[in-house]
Amino acid sequence: MLKLLRQYNQWILAVGGTLLLVAFLMPTAIQNCAQQSGVGGAVWATYENGGELKGTDLDNARRELLLVEFLGNPNRAQDPIAIIGADQDPAHWWLLVHEAERAGLVGGQAEGLALIAARAAAQTAAGTPISTEQAIENFRRATESTREFVLETASKWSAVMRLLALVEGVDRVSDRRLEQFVAKTLLGINGDIVVIDARSATAPIAVDAPTDERLAAHLAAFGDKPAPADIGLERFGYRLPDRVRLEWMSIPKSAVEASVQNSDELSSLALKKRFALDPAKYGADPRSATGYAAFESIVRARTVEELTKSRLDEITKFASDQLSLAQRGLKRRDLYFVLPDDWASLKPSFSELAASIAEEFGIPAPIVETSGVAPVAVSTVGELSGIGRASTSRFGTPMRLQQLVTGARELSTPEPTAPVQTGVAGPALVGENGDVYLFRIEEALPSTAETDLAAVRERVAADLTALERYRVLERDLASIKSEAASQGLRAVAERFGTSVQAVTELREANPQLLGFGFRLPSPIPGLGNEPKALAAIIDAVRVLPLTGDLSTIPVADRTFAVLSPDKLSLILVEVRELLPVTVESYSGFVANPAIVDTVRDESVALDVRTVFGFDELARRMNFKRIRGEDGAELEPAADAAAQAEAPSTGTTGTGS
Secondary structure (H helix, E strand, O other): OHHHHHHOHHHHHHHHHHHHHHHHHHHHHHHHHHHHHHHHHOEEEEEOOOEEEEHHHHHHHHHHHHHHHHHOOOOHHHOHHHHOOOOOOHHHHHHHHHHHHHOOOOOOHHHHHHHHHHHHHHHHHOOOOOOHHHHHHHHHHHHOOOHHHHHHHHHHHHHHHHHHHHHHHOOOOOHHHHHHHHHHHOOEEEEEEEEEEOOOOOOOOOOOOOOHHHHHHHHHHHOOOOOOOOOEOOEOOOOEOOEEEEEEEEEOHHHHHHHOOOOHHHOHHHHHHHHHHOHHHHOOOOOOOOOHHHHHHHHHHHHHHHHHHHHHHHHHHHHHHHHHHOOOOOOEEOOEEOOOOOHHHHOOOHHHHHHHHHHHHOOOOOEEEEOOOOOEEHHHHHHOOOHHHOEEOOOOOOEEHHHHHHOOOOOOOOOOOOOOOOOOEOOOEEOOOOOEEEEEEEEEEOOEOOOOHHHHHHHHHHHHHHHHHHHHHHHOHHHHHHHHHHHOHHHHHHHOOOOEEEEEEEOOOOHHHHOOOOOOOOOEOOOEOOHHHHHHHHHHHOOOOOOOOHHHOOHHHHEEEEEEHHHOEEEEEEEEEEEOOOHHHHHHHHOOOOHHHHHOOHHHOOOHHHHOOHHHHHHHHOOEEOEOOOOOEOOHHHHHHHHHHOOOOOOOOOOO
């Protein structure tokens, strides 16, 4: 017996151990299987008219999200599904898919196959070869599912993406709204117009001079606001802009070109050698018998250009090296130098550098200039003669002086990708005529609120006076209109020191451009482009009959008065003729779909985070959880909490 045990001990241990292990695990396995079977078949959630979701549906949604992660944008901040929060919540994902199915957007396995094939082709073109079947197999392994499951999930993902895109890009323009828009926008006016501008110093509108208290209060209210292009009601500003004081040195290309005229490279022998090396470079046909003599002037001009550029490059490098000598040993913080307190005495002098360049390269000393004693607004730097239009490509894309200075470290909007700082020479600039410029910001003052009334007293007083004049026009609107109707526009124009202007085809949009999606309004004589005032005029005159002879209507009924708060003006219009849109012309306009772009109101755009957020989808589909994701049954209160706590980043909303 012992001999038998010794002979088969390994077999006995293997078989016996296996039997013991099975006996030990069997009760737990049976219990787990029963539990999983119960959870998988149990109702997990309800939706719509008695629809039920079971545990298997939840499990499928979880596995689908694994594939969605591979199909979506790796950058979650740019992935539409992640943006609405459906990439982390199986319930949210299921609701999205269900919405796409109801819209008839899910195409089936064929669509999923086409999507994966396109992804595989793109990956292959990018340098990582992979076949469609390999991609499907990779997805299948990652999700531990079947080929059919992968294709169906890819189709669902594609359908959801189309659904989101459709809602974001849908035109919220009805036929009726389009008709009304075209009818109003293209209604033309022929007549006369008078603009009474309260901002005009010649307008004889008597108002009291503003007191010091009012001046101070007005500056306190608008001193921190940027100055607008045109003042208007609540449109004042006195904030000091970014300002700089510049110094620069210009190296004229003409001076360098003159210095290379005696170069040995311009001798006849040297020029002939250049031509012989590459005749095609100078426009000669290598197969032709035409010799150097026919192209001598071209060869000389091209050589002078090349020598000039080479010499300019040498001078630029020399100057840049000299300017950077003083910066050696300075510490840096980020991309900027940490300048010592005595840097003003240590920094290189442009005047001394100009003398060194003249001595080193035998050219007249470069000219050193400044922007003036006082700092100038950065917005005016581009107007500086010569250097204002010079540019550099040192930071990738070409940048002009104003762009560089705007991003200076000490100003309001520093630009670290093109580091420029006060006291340190910037990159060399090349002008439109080839001149080279080296510049340095000597002083930089960031934008700040204006608090010194003495500095802007005249502007503030003029603005307050204009505002008071506008208040008078606003108060006397009815009487001024009555005067225009009874005595004519010319009488009113003479009283207010202005003139009558004839208008022809005054419209809110140019008919020739509207069909292409461009809404270009007619300028108002004496006021310029003022869309709001023009729209108010059109709204006012639409009470007149669109057809028929308007001369039969009393002048008083054809005279209108409109205020323009943005221009502090009053506008009087006497209509002689209206030019409505005909049915034929309307058909021509709407034939071009680009016209919809001019009608679309972006303020009513749909937000997919709201429309397809979990809360809104659950409300629309009457979705209610019965069990948690662990299979445990939820209490009614816990159900509500689970709904509220479901991941739904940026998805708050109660209606579409």
